[in-house]
Amino acid sequence: MDIACWALFAAALDLLLGFTGLLSFGHAAFWGGAAYAAGLIAVHWGVPFPVAVLGGALFAAVLAVPIGYLSVRLRGIYFAMVTLAFAQMVYFVVNQWRDLTGGENGLQGVPREFFGMDLSDPFFFYYAGLPFVLLGLFAVWRIVRSPFGRVLVSIRDNPARAQALGYPVERYKLLAFVLSAGLSGLAGGLYAISHGFASLHEVYWTTSGQAVMAVVLGGIGTLWGGAIGAALIVELNDYLATAGFTETGLVTGGIFVVIVLVFRRGVWGTARDLIAARAARRSPAAGTDSAAAQVEAPDRQEVTAR
DSSP states (O other): OHHHHHHHHHHHHHHHHTTTOOOOSOTHHHHHHHHHHHHHHHHHHOOOHHHHHHHHHHHHHHHHHHHHHHHTTSOHHHHHHHHHHHHHHHHHHHHHOHHHHOGGGOBOOOOOOSTTOOOOSHHHHHHHHHHHHHHHHHHHHHHHHSHHHHHHHHHHHOHHHHHHTTOOHHHHHHHHHHHHHHHHHHHHHHHHHHHTOBOGGGGSHHHHHHHHHHHHHHOTTOSSHHHHHHHHHHHHHHHHHHTTOOOHHHHHHHHHHHHHHHOTTHHHHHHHHHHHHHHHHHHHHHHHHHHHHHHHHHHHHHHHHO
């Protein structure tokens, strides 16, 4: 379930980073904000967990409107720093509002209510929550494949030309920012319901960094590469934690450096390019064989006729 949630989180961030060209270090605010929102809805209202998860996603999307409106006017490192500053503001509010969020203790005892069904077993909850992840991934794929996604790519490559063609660049960036935040919130809310609690770590800036690392490891702009990067990070952290190794950031950071230096397109991006190059090398040979077969065909027909 952790891999599925982080895969959706990485895909949502890749929608903004890989297809819009905006590097955000503040997506922990939407992941963690939705985690707390979904947990509070489930605790105080006792609604089924799908309602709580969707409520968390809606909260993340609404939170992204003012943040995105003030951030998309900036570019490059300035955009990244402003989103990081807003995320730290959300972290401060969550930490100080102890009566509501639990402060340093986090929000505990989040139920998994689903019309009286017992979903306390992670095995059953996995199959109950997986459709939300698949729905979110399908939404990202559909956005990228739509005309709206093509405009986002044009803005990423040449915003001045997109503006000259009549597209409101800042409005498209804001909409992409809100969609990315909402999908990140969907993943964060499901993550909190799955674990039964929401902690301050969910809104801390390192969570944004881990999501960015998953996208870079898998391949920026590949969409599905983020899922591979998320699986690698989650499995590696789990393995190191169970082995008693405390400095997990040292190992993951070293792997990140190696990937950036050796596989600049990420794991999935590099594999895709290698497959495409191999197919391109084979295609001329295949074309030559087919041409030779066409030349030999009349001779074979003549021999058969004789």
